[in-house]
Amino acid sequence: MNKIMKILIVDDEKNIRDSIEKFLKIENYEINTSSNGLSAKRILENEIFDAAVIDIKMPGMDGLELLKWIVEYGPQIPVIIMSAYGEVQDAVHAMKTGASDYIVKPFDPEELTVRLKKIIEQKTLLNQVNLNKSTKNKYDDLIGESKSIIEIKKLIEKIKDAPSTVLITGESGTGKEIIAKSIHNKSIRKNDPFVSINIGGVHEGLLESELFGHERGAFTGAESKKIGMFELAKNGTLFLDEIGETPIPTQVKLLRVIQEKKIQRLGSTEIIPINARIISATNKNLEGLIKENKFREDLFYRLNVIRIEVPPLRERIEDLSILIGHFINKYNNLMKKKIKNISDDAISILKKYGFPGNIRELENLIERAFILSDDISISSKDINIKINDSAKNNKQNSKIKTIEKETILKALQKWEGNRTKAAEDLGISRRTIINKINEYKLNI
16 A cells, blocks of 8 residues: 555444554554444544444444445445344345445454455545535535525536636535536536545545555555546546645645646656546635635636636525425435424524634434434424524624624725726626625625
8 A cells, every 4th residue: 555544434333443443554454443434434524434333232323324425425445344143134235335344243354454454445436536426416416595595596508518627616615516516417528437536535645646646666655556536537627625725835736637638647757638527616715825825826827717606595594494394305315304394593693693604504403303303303402502692693694794784895995896806806707796796685
């Protein structure tokens, strides 16, 4: 293996987690642990792992439920299921569900090491990255009927088959990757790979290797050839999430690749043509980063041929009921429950909440409610939000909007109503400032 492998260990018994972690660290693995399926799911949503070792019997979300989530919605990583002697039948079921291997407790730690190496090495190149296993997954659709979402859906239809780069901007949790997948799934590239990389989750020293690949011996630890993301995407789509986190030296190389449509693996002189469509996403203000000399302006223009700005959930609250219904259906299927609806008082609480975590936070709230609810309906007691917290959040949002309105008004007055100049001065796009003028009903 050419890099330190990162493994997630999930078991509700601390002594087992600790013993496995201790041994694997000696074997030069990087380890993270979790005591239950739900917390493991949270970890997998935010960190990149090469494999997971999961106990089959745990309270709450057990190993089989976690495995099913990984296979259907999570990162496409190999999984070893741990089972006790009497649970072998469950382990066989786990293999049919998508586990790469299983191991029966108690086991020799060296045997686990052998199996880990085997499942990681056996992973094909297309399975070492997120290759859109959910391409035909019904949960990948863009959910909502608000004006802003309808406009985004119309734009997707217009641009789906174009080779042009797309930049998707918006706060964390607004569904930027879902939009990228929607573009891919509707396009003529839908039968080719959708390859995704979260740039913020890759160590700076490994990023170029992940993107462009490397030859054996290209650097210390490069014991075998690696095919990079650009090559893996082939004629499909390469999704560069958190593009604002790209280091400047890599930005230079990325710009050259986009311009010339060819790459070189690290340590190689071979020129490799690439044909993947590039879709980028960020929750940062790239125009502001350009002014701070943290993002190259020429790269920005190359990435920003088509811009999709995703509104936060608080600005499309009319989609709340549709999204809640969507997540109720999703978790009924995942958790084998029969929750039919959500009470009016629970809806009222959610409508007053500002959702700083956007749709991702809403989904987490509904998932938690599913676990807590003993009824066929989600009630206010199942929603883990305090009204005072919501009121405080709304008050903060109101204050922010007041400041935003005054700032935009001052910029427009400074430039005598010239929207383009005012937008450049504020470090936002012209479309954004026009939307804000309409939102705040500014007459200037």
